[in-house]
Each structure stands twice: as C-alpha cells, then as structure tokens.
Amino acid sequence: MDLNGVKMTTVDLNSDYWNTRYVQNKTGWDIGYANPIHINYVFDNIDKTARILIPGAGSGYELSILWDNGYINIFAIDLSEEARERFLSQHPLFPKDQYLVGNFFELDHKFDLILEQTFFCAIDPQLRNRYAEKTWGILNQNGKLFGVLFSVKFEVGPPFGGNIQEYENLFSSKFSILKLENCEDSISPRQGKEVIIELMKK
Numbered sequence: 177m178d179l180n181g182v183k184m185t186t187v188d189l190n191s192d193y194w195n196t197r198y199v200q201n202k203t204g205w206d207i208g209y210a211n212p213i214h215i216n217y218v219f220d221n222i223d224k225t226a227r228i229l230i231p232g233a234g235s236g237y238e239l240s241i242l243w244d245n246g247y248i249n250i251f252a253i254d255l256s257e258e259a260r261e262r263f264l265s266q267h268p269l270f271p272k273d274q275y276l277v278g279n280f281f282e283l284d285h286k287f288d289l290i291l292e293q294t295f296f297c298a299i300d301p302q303l304r305n306r307y308a309e310k311t312w313g314i315l316n317q318n319g320k321l322f323g324v325l326f327s328v329k330f331e332v333g334p335p336f337g338g339n340i341q342e343y344e345n346l347f348s349s350k351f352s353i354l355k356l357e358n359c360e361d362s363i364s365p366r367q368g369k370e371v372i373i374e375l376m377k378k
C-alpha cells in the first residue's frame with residue numbers, strides 16, 4: 177500500500193508483530209539509554225506527583241530514570257509482553273501494575289503529561305488523527321504532550337515520518353502549540369531529523 181508516497185508495510189502492526197521484533201532482537205529504534213531531551217524536560221518542568229504516561233515505552237529507559245528520581249506516578253503501556261518482561265526483569269522494584277500491556281488506543285486513565293518517543297512513528301499513519309484525539313482525551317486539564325517526532329520521510333515504514341506543517345495541522349485544533357520546531361538536541365543518529373513538540377490540551 178502507498179500512502180502519500182510512503183510505502184506501507186504489508187504486515188499488521190499488531191501485538192504479534194511488535195512482540196516478535198523484541199523476541200528476535202530486531203529493535204533498531206532502541207537507543208539503549210534514556211533520551212536526555214525527555215529527562216531534562218521532566219526534571220525542569222514537572223512536579224514529582226504528576227501522572228506521566230509513556231506510550232509504546234518498549235525497554236522503558238525513561239521510565240526507570242524517572243521512577244528512580246521520585247516520579248512515583250509514572251506509567252507505561254506497550255503492546256509487547258516481551259518488552260514489559262525485559263523492563264521488569266531489569267527493574268524488579270518498579271511497580272508491575274504501572275507497566276501495562278495493551279493497546280494505547282484503548283487506555284482508560286488520565287494523565288498530566290504524555291512523553292512521546294518513537295511511538296507516534298510506529299503506528300499506521302492512518303491512525304494519526306486517532307492519536308491526536310486519544311492523547312487529548314486522556315490528558316487532564318492543562319495536560320501536556322511532550323517529545324520528539326521525525327521530520328523526515330522514510331521510504332518504508334515503520335518508522336513513518338512527517339513534517340512540521342503536517343503536525344501543526346494534526347494537533348492545532350486540540351492543543352495549544354507551545355513548541356513545534358526543529359530539535360537542536362537530538363541524539364546524534366537523529367540529528368536534523370526530528371522536531372520537538374510541547375503541546376498543551378485546549
């Protein structure tokens with residue numbers, strides 16, 4: 177399938193697909209450490225009691241650093257049981273019921289902050305409106321969506337890319353755009369390929 181010139185993968189991006197990627201160690205997106213962009217943002221701006229969600233958290237590096245630093249209301253959700261098991265085996269003291277296995281789009285909890293890191297790019301681009309609606313829907317009043325999004329186009333996805341104009345169109349009816357600009361602090365393999373977003377629920 178071809179969507180705006182981007183070839184769509186022919187597989188279903190379901191839990192089997194993602195779980196198998198972890199089982200077979202085909203996890204090229206996994207940078208192996210917590211992205212400092214997210215950590216610094218939370219340390220500088222977010223109260224320790226805030227309810228924080230990391231959707232599609234995978235190995236959960238940001239999750240463990242924030243937990244270790246007193247952010248006790250931090251939650252993760254991922255379709256992959258294997259990803260969760262790996263995280264919990266490395267972090268046995270992390271509360272098991274705060275790393276959920278399931279579909280982000282079916283989540284029924286409220287948060288003050290959602291941290292975006294290579295989850296948006298992993299979902300079928302046809303679900304992007306649902307992503308905007310869902311993030312809006314599960315944020316508390318004045319809640320924020322913060323993170324990085326790819327600003328390049330990939331030949332085949334996932335990952336699926338995009339650009340600033342597309343993101344502005346997608347989010348501006350539901351969020352006040354506090355920041356949507358080229359990211360200066362990307363990790364080196366992603367330099368020049370990301371935008372940083374800080375969006376507040378309208």
Ligand SMILES: C[S@@+](CC[C@H](N)C(=O)[O-])C[C@H]1O[C@@H](n2cnc3c(N)ncnc32)[C@H](O)[C@@H]1O
Pocket residue numbers: 189194195205206207231232233234235236253254255256259278279280281293294295298299
């Ligand atoms: C590209 S990986 C990124 C993982 C992690 N954020 C990181 O940066 O290492 C995308 C993750 O999203 C998860 N995922 C994909 N679709 C999902 C959905 N609908 N609900 C929850 N998790 C999902 C996958 O299992 C996978 O762990």
